[in-house]
Amino acid sequence: MTTVLDILDKGTAYLEKRGIEDARRNMQMLVAHQLGCTRMELYVRFDEPIDDSHLEPLRLALKKRGEGTPVQHLLGSIFFRNHEFKTDARGLIPRPETEELAEWLAKNVTLSDGARILDMGCGSGVLGLSLAADFPEAEVTLADISTDALDLARENAEFTGLKAHFLESDLFTALPADQTFDLIVANLPYVPEAEEVAREVRHDPALALFSGPDGMDLIRRFVPEAAQRLAPGGWLAMEIGIDQSSETEVLLRAASLTDVLTVKDLSGIPRFPIARKP
Known part of the structure; x- marks a missing residue:
């Protein structure tokens, strides 16, 4: 008889041998998903036997996770802010840092009714929909x-159940020339082309990751165009890579934006450039 605790212990050891970080948590997520419960509920079900109908799907998911398939893809969804979102290989897996940006904006930005918000490079839509x-x-x-x-x-x-408009566009090319926004957010590709990324990250679309030799190509295009699309007093907020804050701040000031600052993420990395249009 295989119990919940048995499968957790054996699966954790399997993932650890294959170099999966946070193997125990990963295994808890897979088991909880298969049993239709929360990770916390597993603690009171340790001695419960697992039916054979659950074992084969778990073995398959465990094998894929050991090969580097992101756990988010195996679960098919992720919680971001206050909602559950679908996630798969069509879009970048939402990162905790992006959630930090969403939380900062919710706490620090005030918008009037009818304000216009643009999420440029929206990917799976978690930032804009949040x-x-x-x-x-x-x-x-x-x-x-x-x-x-x-x-x-x-x-x-x-x-x-959240409402938004959707537009296929290479940055601002498909937007009406006179359309402006009160808040523009962007988590654009910022990884240098030659940089080796983690095994799990390779499952993300390359289009959502890489942007020229130093990762700044798209950001250099985006900032001056975004500045032109801000309404007076409008906010621009971005997520960028490590060591990109200094040049990004220069770009923001060169675009005549004010109140420029880069907010650090929880790891202390300057991650979120913020600016406003006078």
């Missing part, structure tokens, strides 16, 4: 160059 929840009276637009990512974002809007 802002739609935080600013329910705003008009939110999610834009991305990837049709696959936009399809996933639309599914997430339907899945969560």
